[in-house]
Amino acid sequence: MTAITGDTLIGRSHVESRWDFAQAFGNALPATLLFTGFREGTSNALLTSSVRVLVYRRGRYVSKQEHLERSLNRLVEIIAASNPVGRNVVMETYQAVEAMVFDNSPTPKIAYVGGGALEIEWLVGGRSLTISCSPEEGIEAWATDANGDLLFEGEPLPIERFLSSTWKNQGLKLLKSMSRELRNQSFDVPLVSILAD
Amino acid sequence: MGALGEQEVLIRRFNPSDESHCITDEMNPALTRLRSGALVFDSDDAGEVGCSAFQVSRLNAATIPCSEVTDEIRTALAMASAFEVREVEHQEEHPFEAVEDYWPPAGAGQGPRIDVAHVLVQEVISFGTSATRKARSKLAQKFIAVPEDLDLAAL
Numbered sequence: 001m002t003a004i005t006g007d008t009l010i011g012r013s014h015v016e017s018r019w020d021f022a023q024a025f026g027n028a029l030p031a032t033l034l035f036t037g038f039r040e041g042t043s044n045a046l047l048t049s050s051v052r053v054l055v056y057r058r059g060r061y062v063s064k065q066e067h068l069e070r071s072l073n074r075l076v077e078i079i080a081a082s083n084p085v086g087r088n089v090v091m092e093t094y095q096a097v098e099a100m101v102f103d104n105s106p107t108p109k110i111a112y113v114g115g116g117a118l119e120i121e122w123l124v125g126g127r128s129l130t131i132s133c134s135p136e137e138g139i140e141a142w143a144t145d146a147n148g149d150l151l152f153e154g155e156p157l158p159i160e161r162f163l164s165s166t167w168k169n170q171g172l173k174l175l176k177s178m179s180r181e182l183r184n185q186s187f188d189v190p191l192v193s194i195l196a197d
Numbered sequence: 198m199g200a201l202g203e204q205e206v207l208i209r210r211f212n213p214s215d216e217s218h219c220i221t222d223e224m225n226p227a228l229t230r231l232r233s234g235a236l237v238f239d240s241d242d243a244g245e246v247g248c249s250a251f252q253v254s255r256l257n258a259a260t261i262p263c264s265e266v267t268d269e270i271r272t273a274l275a276m277a278s279a280f281e282v283r284e285v286e287h288q289e290e291h292p293f294e295a296v297e298d299y300w301p302p303a304g305a306g307q308g309p310r311i312d313v314a315h316v317l318v319q320e321v322i323s324f325g326t327s328a329t330r331k332a333r334s335k336l337a338q339k340f341i342a343v344p345e346d347l348d349l350a351a352l
Contacts (some may be wrong), residue, residue, distance in 0.1 A: 074216075111217035113233045115326055120333065121232065125224045130334060137327040148338060150286075156327065182224055 067101040067108065068094075074110045075118075083112040086135050092159040093118045093133040098133070099163050101172060106178045124178035127151070129171050141167045141173050198296040198317070206248040206352055207295060208263060210271035211235035219275070219342065229336055229342035231275045233333040236340075238320060247317035247332055251283035253352050255299065255314030263349040265311050268289075274342035276349075281347060285339060289333040292322040 033124035073181050091131075097108050098122060106122045113119045126146030133139055137156035145151050149175065154167030162168055201207075209231065211218040217234025242276060251266050253276070266274060270344045280297040296319055300312040324332060 033295055106223050109220050111232055113330055114333065115216065115330055117327070118233070119332055121220055122221045123222045123228075123230070126222065126228065128220075128338065128351055131325075132331060132334070134327045134330065136325075140327075140331065144338065148281075178223075182253075 007012060036119065050105060053121060062104060062107065064101050064103050064105070067105065068098060071097045071101075071108055073108060078110065078112050078118070081112075084116055085112060085114055085118060087137050089116060089118055089133050092139060093120060095159055096120060096131050096139055096162070100175060102175075104174055106182065122175060122178060123126075126179050127174065129174050129178075131171065136163065141171045143171065198298055199277070201252065201279040201295045201316060203277045203278065203283070206253040206276050206281075206294070206349075207279065207282065207318070208253055208266055208274045208276045208343065209235065209248075209250045210267050211273055211275055211342075213273040213342070218271075219273075221296075228343065229273075229275075231337040231340040231342075233330065235271075235275070235338045236318075236333055236335065236337055245317075246320040246323075247296075250295070250316050250318055251311055252297075252314045252316045253349050256311065259310070259313050259350065259351055261311055262312070263343075272275065274301050274343045274349075276341040276343050277341065278325060281339040282336065285336050287335055288324065288328060292320055292324070292332045293320045293336055294319045297329050 003177075035177070042082070068192050070165040071094065076092060079085060079090065093110060097110070100120070101108060106124050108120045108122055110118055113132065117132060119133070120131040122129045127144065129141065129143045130139045131139060134156070138158045140156040141162070142153040142155055143151040152167070152170050154165065154170075157165055200268075203300040209229055212235070213229070214217060215234065217232055219229050219231055222228040222230075238246050238248045240246050251263075251297060253263060256266075258261055263274060281289055282293050282295045285291060285293050296317050298315045300308060300315050318336070319328070323329070
């Protein structure tokens with residue numbers, strides 16, 4: 001608790017203060033928190049009051065670099081599990097992840113889906129983006145809304161063409177929208193109960 | 198093998214710790230749905246390609262708990278209606294059908310008792326390898342993990 005520099009934190013704009021708060025706790029909180037409603041106060045008030053908390057993002061802040069490292073580890077796991085995935089598919093999957101993730105983006109989930117193919121998927125608020133990387137047809141992206149209806153569906157492309165395609169751009173746009181959705185959850189809760197989680 | 202009524206609920210077992218079997222919604226951790234790794238399609242003697250599932254109403258009628266469908270590894274259940282299976286669309290086609298595959302048909306024979314509620318999700322349209330994989334991914338997305346507080350026996 002002593003790590004909170006509440007006076008400084010709540011005296012600054014919440015946009016600036018969110019990372020200070022996360023860093024003060026070594027990113028160990030269940031969520032990165034964004035405060036509103038306090039212009040003045042002390043760290044003690046912050047800890048004992050019921051404050052309005054905007055959950056900026058569930059889980060801690062994940063940089064693009066960390067997304068890439070996790071994805072690489074996941075690819076190594078998939079290969080280590082003796083799934084018959086070719087080098088090209090692995091490399092292209094990694095390239096696709098690299099093109100899609102950004103600081104604090106939704107988390108890509110990579111899975112082996114049989115036939116030497118890998119799938120990257122994001123699922124946020126019922127909306128999903130899937131990128132399939134197959135040995136026969138290259139890269140293909142499609143997305144569905146919360147009802148399962150298609151938002152868009154691209155044709156299979158070689159990785160070089162996918163990276164400059166409208167499908168990649170549409171996917172990226174969707175991920176940014178998902179990211180905003182993750183940030184915009186808000187509710188009133190006693191801060192102490194969050195810290196106790 | 199008759200087609201199932203649209204409102205019939207199908208369940209499929211999966212391994213909740215296998216990332217190729219399921220994905221959890223990042224904003225709503227209570228929502229988990231299947232990925233295609235949880236669906237295993239095999240050909241039968243007649244060359245029909247299908248994936249096993251179980252019909253909840255048949256299990257209930259036989260007073261068999263739905264939890265009996267799980268095994269040591271695939272410890273969780275996901276569900277979809279026959280209608281949702283049929284409405285999967287790929288390349289302007291509806292490639293899946295849910296049909297009865299109850300066993301044993303006349304009440305005799307051996308095998309797990311849950312087989313009285315065994316159904317098949319059949320692939321009724323053939324695509325190329327990659328397109329088939331994609332169609333199965335779309336199908337998997339229809340199967341939602343059964344929420345802990347949902348009593349399947351009450352369906």
